[in-house]
Structure formats: C-alpha cells, structure tokens
C-alpha cells in the first residue's frame with residue numbers, strides 16, 4: 697500500500713485536472729495519517745493555492761475553532777479537498793474537474809482508513825451521495841457501503857466558508873459539529 701507522501705507525489709505528476717493550468721500548485725490533503733476522522737472540503741481557495749496546504753484561510757481558522765470546541769486539534773484529523781487545484785475566482789468545480797481528482801481522494805481515504813468521513817459542504821457530499829440535499833441531511837450520520845471505501849459512516853456538515861457569512865447556517869454548523877465525539881464513540885462500539 698502506498699503512503700500519503702507517495703500518493704501525493706504520484707498524483708501531482710499524473711492528475712489530469714484542467715485546473716492545473718491556472719492554479720499556482722496542487723493542494724493535497726494534510727494532517728494525521730492515522731486519523732479516525734477525515735474531513736473533505738470542496739477545493740482550495742486563494743490562500744490554500746498560494747501556500748499549498750488545505751484550509752489555511754478564514755474557513756480553516758473557523759474549522760480550527762470548532763475542532764477546539766470538541767477538544768480536537770488539526771493534528772488529530774486528516775483534511776483534504778474533493779478537488780486539489782483552485783478553480784478560478786473560487787467558482788464551483790466542474791464535473792470533469794471533480795472526476796479528474798477523484799482517484800487522488802480515493803487513494804488518500806484508503807491510506808488513512810478513517811472510521812468516519814465528514815463532508816464539509818454539498819460538493820464533497822454529492823460525490824458520495826448524489827441525490828441527498830445538504831439542507832435535509834446535515835448533522836445526520838449516513839451509512840452506506842461503498843466498494844473500496846474504508847468506512848460506511850459519513851457525516852455531512854455545512855461548509856464553514858458558507859456558514860461564516862450566514863448566521864443561521866453558522867449556528868447549525870456549530871450544533872452539528874458538537875455531535876462528532878458521540879458519533880465517533882457510537883461507531884467504535886458497533
């Protein structure tokens with residue numbers, strides 16, 4: 697099995713995503729290689745594109761605060777994005793851009809073997825649950841057996857960037873986030 701550094705080195709060369717042409721660099725996932733929880737965001741923003749690390753801007757700061765509220769740190773989790781290159785002006789990634797980055801994400805998930813996958817926003821969720829609506833399922837533990845996936849457990853949350861500028865969503869996200877420790881405990885006991 698390949699290690700995370702090997703996976704990132706391979707895909708930085710072989711990923712066929714068209715966004716490579718406009719992005720500064722690839723933004724691979726980052727964090728604890730043995731994390732129980734993997735968080736999946738959408739795509740890198742401006743700061744991430746410049747630094748080459750995921751969630752280092754305003755959304756990342758908010759995420760770190762939420763992790764602290766459940767006694768977790770960035771070092772405890774693995775965090776990555778659906779798409780590894782910044783879309784121009786932060787537009788939504790196109791289907792073919794998501795498709796081109798899909799195997800990179802899959803390899804990361806297989807390497808980390810998390811117990812729980814947390815989706816940050818609808819773009820990450822729809823890759824695994826194309827018919828669900830984030831407004832209906834946020835904060836609800838979803839169970840699905842997906843071939844090749846290291847876990848059957850998925851928790852969709854609102855995206856921290858969307859929640860930062862919307863008071864209602866922000867409160868929903870804060871409430872949903874508090875469920876993570878109990879969800880993890882319940883999964884461990886199954």
Ligand code: URA
Pocket residue numbers: 737738739740741744749750751752753755756777857
């Ligand atoms: N938003 C994302 O979805 N990913 C990042 O890395 C930063 C902001």
